[in-house]
Structure formats: structure tokens, C-alpha cells
Amino acid sequence: MENLVSQGFELAIFGMGTVFVFLTLLILVTHGMSLLVQKYEPELPKTAAQTATQKVDRHLLAVITAAISEHRSKRD
Amino acid sequence: MENLVSQGFELAIFGMGTVFVFLTLLILVTHGMSLLVQKYEPELPKTAAQTATQKVDRHLLAVITAAISEHRSKRD
Amino acid sequence: MENLVSQGFELAIFGMGTVFVFLTLLILVTHGMSLLVQKYEPELPKTAAQTATQKVDRHLLAVITAAISEHRSKRD
Amino acid sequence: MSQLVALWHSTGIYQISIPQAVMIFIGLFLLYLAVAKRFEPLLLIPIGFGGILSNIPGVDIAVGDGILAQFAGMGLDTGIFPLLVFMGIGAMTDFGPLLANPRTMLLGAAAQIGIFSTLLGALFMTQIGVFDFSLAQAAAIGIIGGADGPTAIYVSGVLAPELLGAIAVAAYSYMALVPLIQPPIMRALTTEEERRIRMRLPREVHQTEKILFPLVLLILVALIVPGAAPLLGMFCFGNLMKECRVVARLSDTAQNALINIATIFLGLSVGSKLIADEFLVGETLGILALGVVAFAIGTATGVLMAKLLNMFSERKINPLIGAAGVSAVPMAARVANKVGIESDPDNFLIMHAMGPNVAGVIGSTIAAGVLIQFAS
Amino acid sequence: MSQLVALWHSTGIYQISIPQAVMIFIGLFLLYLAVAKRFEPLLLIPIGFGGILSNIPGVDIAVGDGILAQFAGMGLDTGIFPLLVFMGIGAMTDFGPLLANPRTMLLGAAAQIGIFSTLLGALFMTQIGVFDFSLAQAAAIGIIGGADGPTAIYVSGVLAPELLGAIAVAAYSYMALVPLIQPPIMRALTTEEERRIRMRLPREVHQTEKILFPLVLLILVALIVPGAAPLLGMFCFGNLMKECRVVARLSDTAQNALINIATIFLGLSVGSKLIADEFLVGETLGILALGVVAFAIGTATGVLMAKLLNMFSERKINPLIGAAGVSAVPMAARVANKVGIESDPDNFLIMHAMGPNVAGVIGSTIAAGVLIQFAS
Amino acid sequence: MSQLVALWHSTGIYQISIPQAVMIFIGLFLLYLAVAKRFEPLLLIPIGFGGILSNIPGVDIAVGDGILAQFAGMGLDTGIFPLLVFMGIGAMTDFGPLLANPRTMLLGAAAQIGIFSTLLGALFMTQIGVFDFSLAQAAAIGIIGGADGPTAIYVSGVLAPELLGAIAVAAYSYMALVPLIQPPIMRALTTEEERRIRMRLPREVHQTEKILFPLVLLILVALIVPGAAPLLGMFCFGNLMKECRVVARLSDTAQNALINIATIFLGLSVGSKLIADEFLVGETLGILALGVVAFAIGTATGVLMAKLLNMFSERKINPLIGAAGVSAVPMAARVANKVGIESDPDNFLIMHAMGPNVAGVIGSTIAAGVLIQFAS
Numbered sequence A, B, C: 001m002e003n004l005v006s007q008g009f010e011l012a013i014f015g016m017g018t019v020f021v022f023l024t025l026l027i028l029v030t031h032g033m034s035l036l037v038q039k040y041e042p043e044l045p046k047t048a049a050q051t052a053t054q055k056v057d058r059h060l061l062a063v064i065t066a067a068i069s070e071h072r073s074k075r076d
Numbered sequence D, E, F: 001m002s003q004l005v006a007l008w009h010s011t012g013i014y015q016i017s018i019p020q021a022v023m024i025f026i027g028l029f030l031l032y033l034a035v036a037k038r039f040e041p042l043l044l045i046p047i048g049f050g051g052i053l054s055n056i057p058g059v060d061i062a063v064g065d066g067i068l069a070q071f072a073g074m075g076l077d078t079g080i081f082p083l084l085v086f087m088g089i090g091a092m093t094d095f096g097p098l099l100a101n102p103r104t105m106l107l108g109a110a111a112q113i114g115i116f117s118t119l120l121g122a123l124f125m126t127q128i129g130v131f132d133f134s135l136a137q138a139a140a141i142g143i144i145g146g147a148d149g150p151t152a153i154y155v156s157g158v159l160a161p162e163l164l165g166a167i168a169v170a171a172y173s174y175m176a177l178v179p180l181i182q183p184p185i186m187r188a189l190t191t192e193e194e195r196r197i198r199m200r201l202p203r204e205v206h207q208t209e210k211i212l213f214p215l216v217l218l219i220l221v222a223l224i225v226p227g228a229a230p231l232l233g234m235f236c237f238g239n240l241m242k243e244c245r246v247v248a249r250l251s252d253t254a255q256n257a258l259i260n261i262a263t264i265f266l267g268l269s270v271g272s273k274l275i276a277d278e279f280l281v282g283e284t285l286g287i288l289a290l291g292v293v294a295f296a297i298g299t300a301t302g303v304l305m306a307k308l309l310n311m312f313s314e315r316k317i318n319p320l321i322g323a324a325g326v327s328a329v330p331m332a333a334r335v336a337n338k339v340g341i342e343s344d345p346d347n348f349l350i351m352h353a354m355g356p357n358v359a360g361v362i363g364s365t366i367a368a369g370v371l372i373q374f375a376s
């Protein structure tokens, strides 16, 4: 039984250690990756398709919203 | 063989009996449940989200329908 | 080994033969089927539902497109 | 040369048997009914196509490791596909009309007499030596009268898997034939005056009632007929997801992607049971004959129960809606409406008929539960 | 007469045991929490309903060939359902806030102390004889502190399937209770001044960074904690499908039809573990008690880690976002925002809190990987 | 201390082998091709990601009870996933252009010569001792020339599962490379004048023809090449659901949720076959080399068949559309259009090329049927 708690203690130490080591490494690697990306792709490129879609969507939304509110104001 | 038909007869009697007993009980219980609900929730509450959605949908439908028919009348 | 290549050769001959025989038969049967259909259904019937949907869709598209471009021209 | 012979022997023309050819024609006929006549196409197209695939000679499709055999093993023999379809139907069902007028549940009860009469008919024909059905088989045949596809498939999967193909085909065909089978019976059993009865507008139903009803139903099933719990449980689960309005994405998936996927697999799996050896047997004719009787009796008893209720109540029920108690949702309710309009063009019965219509679903799952508990 | 007795013996009223009735009430209570209180309804509705079905007497639903037993065998015992749900969550996760401020990952790490403290707590209570948990069971209980449903289910499926029902119920209940559990702890551990700290607007993140991140994460997992690779792999796969933008149809299905189907099946399968004999045991109380401790400790350590980081850095972090490190996406981030607004109505922390929030997901899968590797 | 060693031994850094590292790079390279170069991303993203997961050391993902091994066992070894994908493709295919000009089916037939030449090539290389392929393996390699992903996966699953990974990667890579592989061959085998041939507008096609075609095709397959019935049957089933227009909800699900789910699982399952031990063998190089030859020969024979047909007919065919006979729908048809526009900017061949393009799908499933019947 004593043994079980000490096993658990070991597991907790190693576990938290692994979590912290892992996430610290992840911070470093992610940071490096971001630097590389920002160096070689200085602009913020959005895929053409996406931008187009967003634009249409926003327009469409605006149009429909306008139409609805116009309709409402007429109705009321 | 005789036996099979009599078995079937028994099954039919018990089966229909169960169906009727069950649905009769269900009528009673449902009725009681409805009375309780109507007593404690006298108004007919609709969730806000639902009402809003329905309103928008109905408006949107009206707007689009109007736009389409206007468009058609212009075109013809 | 020699045997394997000759087996493969046979398979290739029979395989391509089957492909050609099959697709030739398919041409004939399809042609016959098409003739029969054109004979007994001389017009090009589209299901009512489909035509209606298409009409609405095309109209709707036209309406929305028009609304968007109008909106854009106003905005710019 | 011997290779050419082997090639010839590998063709379907060489290998096909007459029964297989007949079954392929039956499959094509089911597709014709589904496409040209709109006979329950959602199920009959996969069933018919699966039936054709299953009878292609020289290749394992519906047996062994064949794809349809695998589908059937996965979800038909286990009951998973019909239960998922039933869950989806639950998520599409509105118990509102039933809650507004719970008394009409008795119409859904009465229509189940078709199930048990047919069971008796099958056993009687066994006794006089025309057919040779066991009690379990007779029960599975009777359930055709439940006019509920997934229930019929689930029950025959449990009680008589060897008859599943014929029972499924009969069930869906007759559900599609409801507009032909029911009206003459409805007219014969009602007077012009009865068919003109106008019913009061149903009251509005609280959302809370709709949320509680599937739970009430489930608990009652658990207490009275536990054998019906798998079927009714999945149905109620679907309905609760719909009515509770806090899991719209799950309800939406249950009503669309999931039920569609289950329907495709269920139909193909049922098609795999249309193998010539199993389908082209005398029993199939018996099943087809008994199935239509089941529908007819269920229609009649539903109508008669409505007339009986009218003897004891001030608020008259139009007896035409009793015919909707067989289930066949929503076809039977539409038929009740249509026959009603013939007598009074301004009398719309559809909303009133939806109550017994969904009650018929409950009624036949209860009957199914009893049959599974006592006939297996 | 004997048949009437058989009929009576077949009813649930005759067969039901007290524990089954209790479990049915617990199932109804879970449904009540889900519907009326909006407690994680996507999971608690299928779990609660499944729990009711599993305790219906006299019919095999959650055992043998029953439908829920089949679902559990298919996807719960194999880990498939939680992994598919996790893939879908990956496809819905935006790592942008984390990429803009990777330092906040340490908050997600600190919050995992809740997992390991609870593990120790469970073993300590075993030592003093209150409960009797094995190392694997203690680890599975600890993972409740990960505040991540699919991870908790996956881990307990591997380490302690016999506790799965109680652990899943505890995990989802406490995730729903985050708005009650966290704020007092957050307020107790921070000063008014700290709660007013405003953080800099995060920088914009390249799409390329978002595409590369799940791959970087996967490779690092492969090199350091391979045991976490199944969980984090499926998560990263979902995220890559979303961010790469060339498989929109797959990403869309992973976020909708597929995760919804997996959620329905997962919930029902978990429900099948709520059988009275397995759930109504003393251990369940221990699990419920330890679970809330795990949440509380994780919240506290997340907040304290933020304060620690502030000692070494110019760019101050508002320690409230440390509480979001427990995961419970996006509830915990919203709670951080809400508590922040109490002190400064113009200080919106939600975007800043999303970083530690998703870091908490990564942190608990890493912890899960370690536990699976060393506690099984 | 010994625990620290155990921890170190559990890391991937300690356990990884060179071949595993190489395979992870290959997986990343496939992802790069899919994301940055748009190489068939729908399949190559799950395949590439699955390939990475499969080579993570120290954890069972693609073997034993691992999640990818389970997916593969469920749907790849059984053929279910490729058949479901094929059903979905059937539900997206329009046979209209083929029905308007059935003669172009011969182009789809001719392009299959690539399959059988490659089979012979593989056997010849075995004879000269370069490789060691069996007849079944050679047939599975040949099917790469069918330029049809699900068919290639299905056939190699049946004939040579040990080569499945390499064959799938080759098939999808070359399908993506069609715009590079085909044009030089097309230009070399045609004169400028031939490339300028304008074809008559195709006639309009009845919906009834479109409904009947999948049935006609299925019956003919049943009679002539039953071995192709599982593949073509599922394809025709999908197409019938689409064209019959009475099961729109099933067709919609087959084209969306179901094919997407099957694609995700299929890709991950194929990825599970990219385990280093199985993939990094000499045979893979042979498969890659033979695959590109298969594509080249199929392109050439398609073009040449069009020129042959022109010798016997008044209505000239633009021989460029012969190249579309390899399948690779719709890429090859687009390539034919693009090369045509180089010679005459107003000559749009895309509609004409769709006929041989879908005929190529039929042709390669027929070839697949023959191979499965005679090479296994």
C-alpha cells in the first residue's frame, strides 16, 4: 500500500515533468516555426478563394440584412 | 398443430390486451402530465431563439419571394 | 518463369478482349436503349419539381447577383 | 482454347439459373415501382438494387465475404440499421396532434388487431396444411400489419430471419399501396354522414409536454412491456433530441445524414435477403397474401373503434381517421384526409389523423415487444 | 391462468429492482440537467437516456446482444468513438490565439497538476482504507481534472473500463459546473489589481503557421510522448484538415455529420456503463468527490502559474486566464472573461484565454499519454 | 534513476529507427504535395497523415488494436471503404455526354491497354530478375494504369494487400500528375490539324436514358463479367440514386456525408499500410516506375484509338479526347481541353472529353473484374 502511494508519487513527478518539458519544447519549436514563416512569408497571404468567399458572404449578408430591415420598416 | 393455433390464440388475446392496456394507461398518464404542465406553465413559452429564427425565416422568405416575383414581372 | 510471362500474356489478351467486347456490346445496347426511349418518349420531359426548382434557383441567383452588384456599385 | 472455355464459363450468361434471372426481374420490377410509381422509393430502391446484385451469378455479393453480406451481418442481423432508422423517424415525428387529443391513441391500438389476426391466419393455414409456419414465423408475418417498415424488419430479424426479405418487400409494398387498399374499406364501413363529421380544432400543445412525452412513454414501456424498449427506446431518444431543442445538431444529424446512411445500408442489406433460393419459395406467396389481409383488417378495426368511441362520447370523432391507426406514416393520414374531402371538400382531417397515425407506430412497437417476448 | 402469471412476470413492474429504479431516476436527473440547465447537453442527453435504457429490467439493451452493448463494443471499448469526437474537435479548434502568444502554453501545463494531485489523492484514500483504487484506476480518476470529455473517456476506457460510466458522468458534469467551481478560486488567488491587467492585442497569425502547427505538434509528440500519439494524432489530423483549406468537404464532415454521429454513439455507449450494479457502488462517490477536487486544483495551479510568469516578464499576463488552462473549451475561457469584466468592464479576456484553453487540451492529452504508458 | 531510464526509453527519440524517420518524411512530403501543390488532397492528406501516425515508434497505431489498424480491418481489408467511395462517385457522375455519343466508349476501352501492358512489364521484370512479382501482384500493379483510385485500392486489397500502400500512393500521385504526364504524349501522337478538329455539339439526353443506363450497364456486367459486379454495382447504385430523382436525400448523403466519411477512413486506412517495413522495399520503386509507364501507355492507346476510329467514320473525333479515356476524372478531361485550346482557342473539348473519361472508369472496372477473376 505504502508502495502504491510512492508509485503514484513517482508517476506524478514524471508526469508533470513530461508535461512541462513537452510544452516548453513546444513553445520553443512553435516560436522557431513562426519566426521562419514570418521571415519567408512576410505578408499575410489569404487564399484567393477564401477572400472572395468572405467578400461575397459579407456582401450577401449586408444585402439580405438591408432587404430584411427595409421590408420590416415598410411592414410596420 | 391444434396446439399451435391455440398458442396463437392465446398470444393474440394477450397481445391485444397488452396493447390496449398499455395505450389506455398512456392516455391517462399523458393526460395527467399535460394537466400538470398546463397548471405549472400556464403560458405557451417558446424559446427566444426559436421565435427569432422563425421570424427571420418568415421575413427572409417574404423578401426573397417578393424579389423573385418582382423580377419575374419585370422580365416578362 | 517463362510460364509466368505466358500466363500474363494470356491474361492480357483475354482481359483486353473482354474489355473491348464488353464496351462494344455496351455501345450497342445503350444505342438501342436510347432509340427506344426516344421513340416512346419523343419530348424531353423534365420532372415538374425539377423544372420548378431550377427556375427558382436561376431566378434567385439572378436576383441575388443583381442585388449584390447593385449594392457594390452603390458602395464604391 | 481451354482458356477461352474458362472465360466462357466465367460469364454470367453461362452461369445464370432461371430463378436468379427471375429474381433480377423482380428487382427491376421493384425499381420500376419505386421510380415510376413512387412506391416508398427510399427503401425500395436500395432493396430492389440489392436484390439484383444478390442474384448475379458467379460472384459473392450477398453471401460469404460479399459486400452486401457484410452490410447485413453488420447491421441487419444485429438490429442496428432498423433501430437507427427508427431513431431518425422519432426525430422527425411530431407528437403534438396526439398530445392535443390523447383519446385517439385507442384508434392506434385497435388497428393492431390486423397484426394478431394475421398471425392467427398464418397458423390456421399451417393447420389446414397450406403452409408450414412456426409460431415465430407467424408472428413475424403478422407484424406486416403494423405498417411500419423498420419495426417489421427488426421483428422478423429477431423472430424469422429466413423470411426477412419477403416480409420487408411485402411491408414496404403494402405501405405504398395504402391509397389503394384503404379507401374501399373505409367507405364500406362508414356512412356518408359519419364521413362528414367535423372535428374540433386541436388545442395548442406546450413544448414542455412534447419534451416530457417521450420520457413518459419510455418509462411506461419499461414498466409494462420491456420487450418493446429497444424499438421504442430508440424512437423516443430521437424524439427527445428533436423536442428538447438543446442538441439541434444531433437531432439534425439523426434526421439527415445518419438516417440516410442507415437507410442505404438497411435497404441493401434487405436486398441481400432476396437470394433466389430463399425468396422463390411458396411461403413468399403466403406472406404476400397474408400481408394484404393484415392491412385490410387493421384499417377496418381502426375505423370500427372510432365508431365505438363515438357511442360513448359527445365529441364525435370522424371514423375515417381510425384508418390512419395502422401507421404507414404519413400516407395513411393523407388517405383519411382525401377520403374525407370526397364527402365534404372543406373538412380537412389531416391534422386529426396524425394523432392516430403516430399512435399506430406506438401500438405496433408494443405489439412487436409482446411478440418478441412470447413468440421467440 | 399460468399465462396471465407469465405476462405479469414479464412486466417491468414485477422485475424492476430498487437499484435499477434509482439509476432510472439518475438518468432522468441527468436529462433534467441537460435540458433545463444546459449542462453539456450534447453528451449528457445521450448518456442520460442511455442510462435509462440500460436499467430497464427484463430486456438486454446494455448487455449481451443489446443495441447499446453493441455500440459500446464497436466504438467505446475500441476507443474509436472518443477519437472521432476528438478529431472533430480538432477540426473546430483555432490555434491562432495560442500561436500569437505561445508562452501561455505554460498555463495549460500548470493546470494539469490537478490531474496528478487527484491521482495521489485517490491513492492516499486507498492507503487510509476509505476506498480501494488501483494505480490504473487512480490515474483514470485523475484525468477528470483534464476537463476534456473525450480524453477522459478514452483514458478510462484503456485504464479502468469498470469506472468509465462514473468518470464520464463526473467529467461532463464538472465541465458544465465550471462557471460555479472556478470563480471563487480565481477571486481568492488574485488581487483586484491583477484582475484588471490588460493584455496586448495578439499579433495576426499566418495561415502557414496554422497549417504547420498541428504537424509540429504531432512530430514533437512522436519524439517525446508516443503514448499520446493516438489522441493528439487524431486531434491534429482534424485541425490540419481544417487549416489546410484544400479538403473543405472533409473538414466540414468531420465538424458536422461525423462528430455528431460519433457523439450520439459515444453518449449512448457511455450510458450503457450506467448499469446499476456497476454504478451504484461506493467508488462512484469517491470519483465524484475527487473529480471536483481535480478541477479546483487545476484552476488554482493555472492561476498561480500566471502569477509566477509575471514575476519574470515585462509583458504581464492577467492571471485569470490561467484558470482557462484546465481546458473545458470554451466554457473556462468564457468564465475567465466574465470574472475579468467584473473588475474592469472594458477588459475582454476571451481571446487571450483561448490560448491557455486549447493549451490545456494539449497538456491533458500529454498527461494522458504518460498515464497510459506508465499506469497500465 | 531506473525510472528516469524507463522514461527515456519510452520516448520516440530513443526508439525511432531510420526507416521510420524516412517514412515520416515521406508522409510529410505527401502532405506538402497535397497542400501546396494540390495533389489529390482529398486522399493524400489522410494517407500522408496516416502514414506519419503509422511510423510513430513505441505505440500501436497501425498494428494490433491501434486505431488505424482497426479502421483498416473494418473497411479496407473488407473492401467496404473503397466501394462506398465508388458509390459516392457514381452518385456524382453524369453519363449524359457518354449517352450522347456512345461511340467514345471505345476510347475508354483502348486506354485500358495501359493496365495490361504494365502487368506484362511487371512479369517481364520478374523474369529478368529485377523484381519478384507474382501474377496477382503484377495485376494489382497494372491497375494503377486504370487511373481510378478506389478501383486500384479495391483490386490491390483483393489481389496483393501487401502492396496496397505503394499502389495507392502511386495511383493518386500519378492521377495528380496527369497534367504533366499526358500533354507531351498527346502532342507527339497528333498533328496540329487533328488537334484542331471540332466536334459536333452533343444531342440532349432524356432523363429516362440516364435512369436506364446504370441498370443496362449492371445487367450487362452481370451477364458478361460478374467479377466486376461489386465495383460497378456500387457505382451504378450511386448513379441510379442520383438520376432517378425520387431519393434525393439518399443521393445527397451518398455524395456528401457518406463519401466524405468513407474517404477519411479510407485514407487513414491506406496510411496504415505505409509502415516502414512494408513500404521501404525495392518493390515500391518498381511499382512507382511501372505506374507511370501504365499512365503513359494508356494515354497513348487512347489517342491512337481515336485516330483509328477516324479512319472509319465521317464524324471525326478530336484524338485529344482519347487521352481522357484513362479516367482520372475530371483531370484528364480538363487536360484534353487545355491541350486543345493551345491549338484552337475557341475549341472547347471538355464536354466531349467527359464521355471517354467516364467510359474509362467503366473500362477499368471491367479490367479489374477480369483480373480479380483470373489472377487471384
Ligand code: NA
Pocket: D145, D146, D147, D148, D325, D326, D327, D328, D360, D361, D363, D364
Ligand atoms: Na402500426
Ligand code: NA
Pocket: E145, E146, E147, E148, E325, E326, E327, E328, E360, E361, E362, E363, E364, E365
Ligand atoms: Na486539460
Ligand code: NA
Pocket: F145, F146, F147, F148, F325, F326, F327, F328, F360, F361, F362, F363, F364, F365
Ligand atoms: Na480507367
